Amino acid sequence: MSSNALVEIRDLNFTYDKRPVLQGINMTFPRGRLVAIMGLSGCGKTTLLRHIGGALKPTKGCVRMDGQVMHELDPAGLYAMRRKMGMLFQFGALFTDMSVYDNVAFQMREHTDLPEDIIHDLVMMKLHAVGLRGAQNMMPSELSGGMARRVALARTVALDPMLIMYDEPFAGLDPISLTVIGDLIRRLNDALGATSIIVTHDIQESLKIVDYVYFMAGGVIVAEGTPDELRASDKDFVHQFVHGEMDGPVPFHYPGVDFRQDLNLRA
Amino acid sequence: MERTKLDLWVGMFVVAGIAALVMLAMKVGNLGTYNVSETYQVHAYFSNIGGLKPKASIRSAGVLVGRVTEISLDTERYEANVVMSLDKRYQFPKDTFANILTSGLLGEQYIGLVPGGDAEMLKNGEVVKQTQSAMVLEDLIGKFMYSKAAEATK
């Protein structure tokens, strides 16, 4: 298992402003698999992703990618490692001053010396894979949310990365786009032989496509397992999350003073 | 394609900017009139240069023929040593007369050259011997007051 893992997280701790954000995280992402990290907003999922990308330095523990410890790499080594990664940001983060075509071609132009006609063919292949070959001359401002996400996906896989990370890929999409993106994530992962990490709170969509799930809450892992195991789980938290119940271990009310006191009622 | 159109605009901008600089240099500044021609240097000693400054113009019969390049005090004679760069096209006789003049009542000061009748011409590094210092307004007023006072006591 361990030798087969592309990314390993061992006892990862991260403290920001004296507030512990991540505590003792252990995760393994085997090659070729699609793994989801789920949890409520603000539970440290995005912070975890930024550690895998090497953008943050852990307080304790390490992230090992392809056998190398991310936070021990020098800038050149880090950039070399990032060229093997692709990341899809929450709202796509397309470069607004470039056309769809130039967005997808961006990394090819930055990192390779390929002639422009080969770049053209590669861009067409990537755009065709997400079904947006016809939109190549549009600017990001002209795209709908779902289209922008698909273009961003094409850009993410432009250089055929071995690790693809998705930060909330389903946020703010209509049901059709949601299915399209979910399907694309699965198919691209298998077609490229890549490993994918999805950070999301969209439980229903991701349970359909992923191989393994980690549940996070308050900076620790509270549950893990395959989608089937989780659906069948009787843990309170997982049950509330999977079925989207309003009250449970995660309360509806933010902690505060007694309601009667706030209304100035004397008991 | 889009890029060539953009290149065109940027090209026009750069050309217009450089043209403006060249126009400033040639038409507004003195690069076109003076710096291009070759020059030769002559000295002159003045007992008082008034407000003459380096880069002041040197004129003969009203025509710009050169510029003052350096002004220093000669501590042997206690006179101002003025180095003038003159245009090679204009040669002046050895007994040329150099005056410090003022353009207008309060204008800037310049050196006026009045050529003499000598057959030999001034060469590079030679000295203009006959000079007349600047008229200093305070001195003039002083003289005027003095003569008035002398008149009054008569």
Added chain:
Amino acid sequence: MAVISTIRAIGSRVVNAVWRIGVASRFFFLTLIYSGNSFRRFHLIIKELFSTGVMSLIIIIVAGLFVGMVLGLQGYETLKRYGSESALGVMVALGLVRELGPVMAALLFASRAGSAMTAEIGLMKATEQISAMEMMAVNPIARIVAPRFWAGVISMPLLAALFSAVGIFGGYLVGVVQIGVDEGSFWSQMQAAVDFREDIMNGVIKSLVFGTVVTVIALFEGFDAPPTAEGVSGATTRTVVTSSLAILMLDFVLTAIMFRGA
């Protein structure tokens, strides 16, 4: 107690300002270090020259024309009292080439191109485009900041020269064409009084300095802006205010160094 807290507030503001100057200087230094790529791929700079230089052309030309016309009018009224209307050309030209050209062009540049730069980069940051670039192993300072910086430094002297040239033409229009100052003395006195190295080159040096300062401030504010709507709008305002003050203060310093005693 109020006094102490006021002093403390002032003190922390000063410390904060010094801190920002330090970070901005490091940012400037990094920009210079990572500039190589922009020159190897010069079309990146050309693209930015369009949005900084070409897009500022109209405001620069119109403003230059009117400033020159006002100078012509005011200069004539003043010089007439001393009977030296023929020095109008000198006054207009020196005023523009030494001071108004570089300073006004830089102020307009700060509010036209500088604010746009800050807003653009601030929004790029807010929409995670900068993080995305970093995750693609592309250095955002080399790819986003450096081309904009050089475009600003290149366009500023050109814009200032255009401003001065158009302004002198405006002065000519009012002074010679409308009021009727002698055309010959207008140009010839100007040529006699304006020195290429002393006046024009110093003006160019001034505008190079202003261009550097304004673009660095604009880019830094954008890069440093909190990734929210208020953050970006605040940074845009700060760009205009800080760079305008910096231009005027630097102008005094440069003028004192360049023209003292000459």
